Amino acid sequence: MGGRERVGSGGPEVPDGRTLIVGRYRPLRLLGRGGMGVVYEADDTRLDRRVAVKVLTAVEGLGEDNEEWDRFVREARALARIDHPGVVTLYDSLVETGTGTPCLVMQLLDGMSLADLMPAARRLPAAAVCAVALGIVDALTAAHEAGVLHRDLKPSNVGITRDGRVVLQDFGLARLAGEAAITRTGVVVGTPQFMAPEAISGARPGPAADWYGLGACMYLMITGEMPFGGATDVGAIVERALSDGVPRLGGRPEAGPAWLTSLIDDLCEKDPARRPHDPKAIRDLLETGAEGGTQALVDLLNRNVREGAVRAALDASVPAEELPEYTWEQADTTPWAQEAGPDPFHPATLSDATRRIVLATMTARNALSRQREAANLVLRGQVREAAEMLSVVVPVCLSSLGPDHPTTLTSQYWQALCLARLGAGAEALELLSRVNKRVVGRTDNDEGNGQRR
Structure with a gap:
């Protein structure tokens, strides 16, 4: 970790006018914009390498002398301790001068996200679904063992490299951004299509919430459909998530093998106590159908x-x-x-x-x-x-x-x-x-x- 180094003013300009790290991280292009902030591809001029810089605008103005900032530091340090090929590497954490906005400097992946891959694929073959799910299971297991929950597992946070390796991003950040954003604006930060019902209800999520996110992502991959259809109204999605839940696949043999759709149904159970919670058991099931999936x-x-x-x-x-x-x-x-x-x-x-x-x-x-x-x-x-x-x-x-x-x-x-x-x-x-x-x-x-x- 880089400590509490601050980002000064006068550095290179990003296209939307934001200034990043003086004399070091040269912004090259905007990679994405989400509920927690924006991500830029940048050139680390000190080490001559490309990195991803995430500016957490959802928690702007935390300040260093409060509980939220301390939680951010703890989460970042925990993430930095996770040494696993399925978890994106965190290089540094910094804070912008003036705004108090936290910034994370991370490994730049050489592939694309599951969200970017799915539009062209429409739906993935069962073997590919198993391969992606296996990568997610391994990454979640490593994180949970380190005491870190993901809390925002969704297709845009699932990276797939050119050699087929699955890498998860944004571990442990949803809790921080969600709590701060609710306090400051009354807006829930998250993705209801993939968010566990207990998290939507405001309860503190546990590991079961991450397994729900895995099931929701698998639902998308195997069917080519969002868990709650094409609805864009957040209120309607939340209502369906808390009432009927994710539609079951057991009655849809065209969706995929019965054992696989049954696993997805179990992972998407509304009651967290009824979801599978043994990573080894989940992994053993997925391995049976993953042959050829990576290719x-x-x-x-x-x-x-x-x-x-x-x-x-x-x-x-x-x-x-x-x-x-x-x-x-x-x-x-x-x-x-x-x-x-x-x-x-x-x-x-x-x-x-x-x-x-x-x-x-x-x-x-x-x-x-x-x-x-x-x-x-x-x-x-x-x-x-x-x-x-x-x-x-x-x-x-x-x-x-x-x-x-x-x-x-x-x-x-x-x-x-x-x-x-x-x-x-x-x-x-x-x-x-x-x-x-x-x-x-x-x-x-x-x-x-x-x-x-």
């Missing part, structure tokens, strides 16, 4: 990344002036994380939300800088990150510099290389062909004008 997850994730890169490359042809206005509050969020939006299976993506925002702030000069950064990412093997960066750089170049400018053509070359390495060979060849025609045309024009290249 299925890897294949789904790679396909999702590949298709996203292809869409971004195609979308890059849309002129910036034809894109509608967006704000940072609309970017990089998912309806599952926010419980908003008409269709929970089509969340905002980098190409149709964040790209518009970056287009509004990026200049030709910093586009060149980001293009070079993307090229370095490719050379380091971070192809997905490079593809995401180029999905905003290329439209800027096309709009600001034109299709024949060297920076535009070079950016499109690297974008094509990303597509090829992500397995989209046909699309990569088509883009390279377009780039080559532009280069030949540009050369012919220069020669016709008597210019030398």
